[in-house]
Amino acid sequence: MQDVGVRGAGIRPMQPVPGRLPVGPEWSYEVDWSGIRLLADVEQGSLCLRTLEGDDVTARFPEFAPLADVVADGLFDGEAVLLDAGQPSSLALFDRLRRADPRKARTLARARPAIFMVYDVLRLYGVPLTARPLDERRATLGRLSLDEVGRIQVSPVYDDGPALLAGVREQGLPGVMARRRDTGYDAEAAGDWLRVVAPADTLPTSPTAVDVPGGPPAGPALSALPPSGPGPDHPPSGRGRRTRHGRDEEPPGLW
Known part of the structure; x- marks a missing residue:
């Protein structure tokens, strides 16, 4: 895996490792959305989307361009998600990724x-x-x-890992991501970020409702993680021009 994300500087993306669900106040929990992992780099109002392999897929997701209108300079880690009957669909993502023509991508982005x-x-x-x-x-x-941007959402954070795992199991989602609250972003720090697969052989007794992006609310969710302290100071959101980049390439793998 090559360094990607920061133009001219490079950063190695962290990757979750499979594991059992850790429990304790030092952990926070998120839904595994089963999408394609992207680093979104906004520099001088211009957005560049890259996969973990470093492939530029900006032109394939024109609906994410407004991110550069809200933050003029920033590097974000996340994943693109496409829904099929209310569930994240890997097949729909593969179909989007193989569309190298920006005009076709814009048509698909409007339709789905x-x-x-x-x-x-x-x-x-x-x-x-x-x-x-x-x-x-x-x-x-x-x-x-960022949630004010139409197709950008901040992935919710939950405090109760077992309840969230039961909730995603009930709703047919693949699992949960567990991350240590007190650690930096370090690609070499194995064990600070775990992927936990939802069990298929047991049903939860009191599942936590999970809001699927783009769909109707599933009900009350657990409280989000409160801030642990002040973050870095930053100026008001900048307004930047939106540009699109892209080249023909084979669709990268999911995650």
């Missing part, structure tokens, strides 16, 4: 828009954030009002 679920911010207005703990980065992310 994807959602960019953001779960981390690694740089903001020139300030690198990777050394700061996850709680602080998430607090910074929450202050950016």
Whole structure:
């Protein structure tokens, strides 16, 4: 895997490792959205989307371009999600990724828009954030009002891992991501980010409702993770021009 994301600087994306669900106050939990992992790099009002392999897929997701209108400089980690009958669909994503023609991508985006679920911010207005703990980065992310952008959502964070795992199992979602609250963003830190598959052989007794992006609310969810402390200072959101980049390439793998 090559360094991707920061234009001219490079950063190795973290990847979750399979594991059992950890429990304790040092962990936070998110839904595994089963999408395609993207690093969204906004620089001088221009958005560039890259996969973990470093492939530029900006032209394939024109509906994410307004991110550069809200934050003029930032690096975000997240994943693109497409729904089929209310469930995340890998097949729909593959179909989108093989459409190299920007005009066709725009047509598909209007007919069946994807959602960019953001779960981390690694740089903001020139300030690198990777050394700061996850709680602080998430607090910074929450202050950016990204949910005001139509197809951009901040992935919700939950405190109760077992209840969330039961909830995603009930709704047919693949599983849960568990991340340590007090650690930085380090690709070498194995075990700080775990992917936990939802069990298929047992049914929950009191599942937590999970809101699927782009669909009707599923009901009350667990409380989101409160900020652990002040994040980095940053200026008001900039307004930048929107440009699209892209080249012909084979569709990258999911995650």
